[in-house]
Amino acid sequence: MNDRRFNALLGLAALLIVFVFAGFVLTLVVQSLPAVKQEGAAFLYSSEWNPVTARFGALPFIIGTLLTSSIALVIAIPLSLSAGIVMGEYVRSGWLRSLLNTLINVLASIPSVVFGLWGIEVVIPLVRNLAVLIGAPPYGAGILSASLVLAIMIIPYMSSMTREALMNVPAGLREGAFALGLTKQEVVTGIALPFARQSIFAGILLSLGRALGETMAVTMLIGNATRIPDSLFSLGNTLASVIASQFNEAASDVHRSAMMRLALMLLLITMIAGWFGRTLMRKGASAYGK
Amino acid sequence: MQDGHCALAMEQQARILGASCNFNYENGGNHMKRNVLFRRGLLMALCLIGAASALNAQTLLGSGATFPAPAYTKMFDEYYKATGIKVNYQAIGSSGGLKNIQDRVVDFGGSDSFVKDTDFAKYPASIVHIPTVIGAVVVTYNLPGNPALRLTGEVIADIYLGKITKWNDKRIAELNPAVKLPNMAIMPVYRSDGSGTTFNFTAYLSAVSTEWKSKVGNANSVSWPAGQGAAQNAGVAGVVKQTPGSIGYVELAYAHQSNMPAAAIKNSSGVWVDASLASISASAAGAFPPDSRILLVNTNAKEGYPISALTWIIVYREQKYASRTLEQAEHLAKLLWWMIHDGQNFVEALDYAKLPAPAIKAAEAIIKSITYDGQPVLK
Amino acid sequence: MENNAFKSRHQTRAQKDRFFKFAVMIPAGIVVALLVLILAQVVINGARALNVDFFFKEQKPFGETGGGIVQAIVGTIMLLGTSIVVALPFSLLASLYLYEHRGSKRAKVLATAINTLQGIPSIVIGVVIYSWIVVPLRSFSSLAGGVALAIVMLPLMTSMIHASLEMVPSSYLEAALALGVPRWRAIIDIILPASASGILEATSLGVARAAGETAPLIFTAFGNPFLSLSLKGPVSALPLVIYEYIKSPYDDWHQKAWGAALLLVLFVLILNVLIGSRKKH
DSSP states (O other): OOHHHHHHHHHHHHHHHHHHHHHHHHHHHHHHHHHHHHHTTHHHHOOOEETTTTEEOOHHHHHHHHHHHHHHHHHHHHHHHHHHHIIIIIOOSSHHHHHHHHHHHHHHHSOHHHHHHHIIIIIHHHHHHHHHHHTSOOOSOSHHHHHHHHHHHHHHHHHHHHHHHHHTSOHHHHHHHHHTTOOHHHHIIIIIHHHHHHHHHHHHHHHHHHHHHOOHHHHHHSOOOOSOOOSTTOOOOOHHHHHHHHGGGOOSHHHHHHHHHHHHHHHHHHHHHHHHHHHHHHHHHHHTOO | OHHHHHHHHHTOSSOOOSSTTOOOOOOGGGHHHHHHHHHHHHHHHHHHHHHHHHHOOOEEEEEEOSTTHHHHHHHHHHHHHHHOOEEEEEEOOHHHHHHHHHHTOSSEEEESSOOOGGGGGGSSSOEEEEEEEEEEEEEEEOOTTOOOOEEOHHHHHHHHHTSOOBTTOHHHHHHOTTSOOOSOBOEEEEESSOOHHHHHHHHHHHHHOHHHHHHTOOSSSOOOSSSEEESHHHHHHHHHHHSTTEEEEEEHHHHHHTTOOOOEEEOTTSOEEOOOHHHHHHHTOSOOOTTOOOOOSSOOOTTOOTTEEEEEEEEESBOOOTTOOHHHHHHHHHHHHHHHTGGGGGTGGGTOBOOOHHHHHHHHHHHHTOEETTEESOO | OHHHHHHHHHHHHHHHHHHHHHHHHHHHHHHHHHHHHHHHHHHHHHHTTOSHHHHHOOOOSTTOOOOOOHHHHHHHHHHHHHHHHHHHHHHHHHHHHHHHTTTSHHHHHHHHHHHHHHHSOHHHHHHHHIIIIIHHHTSOOHHHHHHHHHHHHHHHHHHHHHHHHHHSOHHHHHHHHHTTOOHHHHIIIIIHHHTHHHHHHHHHHHHHHHHTOOHHHHTTTBOOSSOOOOSSSOBOOHHHHHHHHHHSSOHHHHHHHHHHHHHHHHHHHHHHHHHHHHHHO
C-alpha cells in the first residue's frame, strides 16, 4: 500500500458509487421503455389502469400521491412550525430541551411499517367513526387516514429543521432586538422567522420529498383502489403504494415495464423536491453563515 | 464552516443533528491492535457466514396462491417434522407465484388459476400443473350479531357491481326473511393483488350474471366497479373482520379460523348450499382432465358448493435449468408426491377437500413426467 | 396622557406575547402528546406478545396460535450485518474521497450522486436490486436484501462520516506529514481513529434506519417462516413480519405484529439513547 494505491482505492469506490447511482437511473429508464412505447404520454393523463387490457394510465396514482402529500403538509406545517418554535425559541436549554429533542428523534426513527400498524389499529377506526358521523362511505382506510399518518411521520423532520433554522439566527441580532425592548413574540415573528424562512422552507421541501416517497404506512392505510379519489374519505393509491402492491406479480412485460415507469416517475419527483430543498438549505445557511 | 456542516447535517434522514458539532478527541495509539482485531473479526465473521450457508442446504422455496396457504403451511410444517426438509412458501397471490416461476426465482409456484394454452409462451420452458387441494371461495361479511345469510350469485354480482348498496335492500331481505338486516352501507372488499381466488370468484359471477360477464369479466385482476382492495386472502379477511358492513370473498379456512360467517349460496340446481367438505367434494366429483386444468365453479352437482376451486402447484417439466441440481429436482418431486398422498391427511381439518381418486391418478402421472436432463426424476 | 397610550400599547404587546406563547405551545404539546401516545400503544400492545416462545420459536402454519418470530429476529440481525459489511467500507472510502478531493469537480459529482441516492424511495431501491441480484442469481436472498439496505444506509453514513472527518483539526494531519508519515498512513492511523466516534454514530444511525425498512425487503429478502442463516436464500425480518401479520385476520398474529414493532422501536430507541449519551461527554 502506498499513496498511489490508496488514492486508486478511493477513486475506485467513488466510481463504483457513481456507477450504482447512474445504473439505478439507467435501469429504470431502459426497463420503462416498453411501457413508454405502449402508452406514451397517456401514462400521465389517463386514468385507465388495467393490466388485463394492458392500459396503464397512472393519473389516479399521481393524483393520489400529490393529494396525500399536500394534505399531510397542510396538517404538518402548523404543528411542526409550532414545535420548532417552541424548541428553538422557548426551550433552548435544560432537561426539557434534551427530553424534547430525544422525543422528536425517536419519533423520527420509528419505522414506516410501525406507523402503518398504529394507523390500522388507531387511525382507521377513528376515521371510520368520523365518516359514519358525516355520512361518507365508512371504509376507514383512504386518503384521510393515509394523509394523517403521513403528516405525523414528517412532523419530526420539519420541526427539527425549523428548530435548527431558528437556533442559527445570529445571537447578536436576537440580543439587539431584545435590547431594543421587543417582546419575545415580536422577536420570533419579526426577526427570527423571517431570517430563517429560507431554511424553514427548505425543511418543508425536504419533508415533502420524504412524504412523496413514503411507502409502507401509505400502502397499509390508503385502501388500494385504482381510481381518482373524489373526497377525503375515498380510497386511492399512490405511486409508491401501487408499486408495493403490484410489482411482485407484474408478469407481462408491459405490466412490469409500467411498474418501472412508475418507479422512474417516483424517483424523478422525489429527486426534484429533494434537490430544491437542498439548494435552498445551502442558500439559507451560507447567505448568513459565519 | 460550522454552518455549512450543520446545513449538511440537517439533511440526515434518520437523525437531526443539532449537536453533532462537538468533537471527541480519541487516543490514536491503539490503532495497530485495532487493525489486527478488525481483520481477524472480519475473517471469522465471513467463515461463520460461509459455514452457515453450507449448513442450510435442504430447503425448497415456493410462492403464490394464498387460497391454499393454510393447508400448505400446515402440510409443510408436517413435512418438515417428517423429513427435516424446510419448505418456505410465501403466500403473495397467484399472479405473484406465476411471475416468480416465470423468473425462475422459486422452485415451485402456487396458483388457483391455471395457465391457459395461449399464455404458455410467457414461460421459458414447458410447465406442468399438479393439483393439490380443493377449497371453497366463501362470501364472508361483518354484520352485528353475525347472522347466517343466504345470497344468490346474482345478488352477489350486483353487490360487487355497486348496484346493491345497503344491507337492508329488499333483494337481500327477501332471501333472508328471518334476519333483521341493518340499514348499513355494504362495502365490498376485493383483492388488490392478482389472485386465483379472484379468478374463480369472477368466473362464478360471470357464469351467473351476464352484466358481470360483459362489464367486468373473469381474470386474476379485474377492474372492480366498487369497493375496497386488500392484499391476499388474509388481507381481505382482515379488512372484513375489522370493517362493520363489509363483505368479502375468501377461502373457507380464513373465515373459519377467524370465526367469521360464510353465506349459503344457491347453486345451479336450485339448492341452498353451505361450503363444507361434503359440498366441496361433491363439486369435484366429475370427470378429471389428464393435465388437471379444470374449473369447478358453478358445478352441476346437486349438492355441490357453487364456488369451489381446485388449486395447483406449477413447476417446470424439465428441471435442469439455471443451476439446479438433480438433488433439488428429486427433493421437489418427492415433496409433490407426498403432498398428493400423505399430505392429504392434514387438509380436511382445515376444511379443504382431499383430491378425489381420478385427480390423484392424474397428478401421479404428471409428477412422474417431471424430468431432469431428460430422465424422469421419480423412478 | 402619553403615559396611558404607551401603557395600553405595551399591554397589548404583552398580551400578544402571552397569546403567541400560548398559541405555539398548544400544537407543540399536541405533537408531544401524539408521540407519547404512539409509544405507549406500542409498548402496551407489544408487551402482551412477549414470551419465551416469541423469542425462540418459529412461525406456525396459518391460523395456528403459538410459535414465535425467532426467524424474523435472526433475519433482521443477518440483514443488518450484511448491510453494514457492504455499506461501511464504501461509506468510509467515499468519505475519504470527499475529504481528500474536497472542492474538486469529481468530489462534487460524487456528492451529488450520494445526495440524490439519499432521496430515492426505498421501494425503488428494492425494485432495482430485484433486477440486478435476485433475477440473475435466480433466488431471493438475504444477500440481495442486505445490498438493498446498504444502498439505503450509504448516503446517510457517508455524509455523517465525511462531516466527522472534516472536524478533525488539520494540525493532526499536518503534524504527521511533517514527521514524514506517508499521507495514506496518516489518514488511516490518525484521521480515522480520531473520527471513530463519528463513524460509530454514523453506523448506528444507518443501522437504526435500515432496521425498519420494509419495502426493499419485499422483493429481495422475500420472507421465510423458518430460521435461516443462509446468505443465498430468503430470510425473514421484523418489518416483514409486522407487514404480513397485521394484514391477516388472526388475533394471535396481530399481537405478534405489535411485539415485533416493540422490538424494533426498542432497538432504535436504544441506539438513539446510546448515541445521545456519548455526545454528552
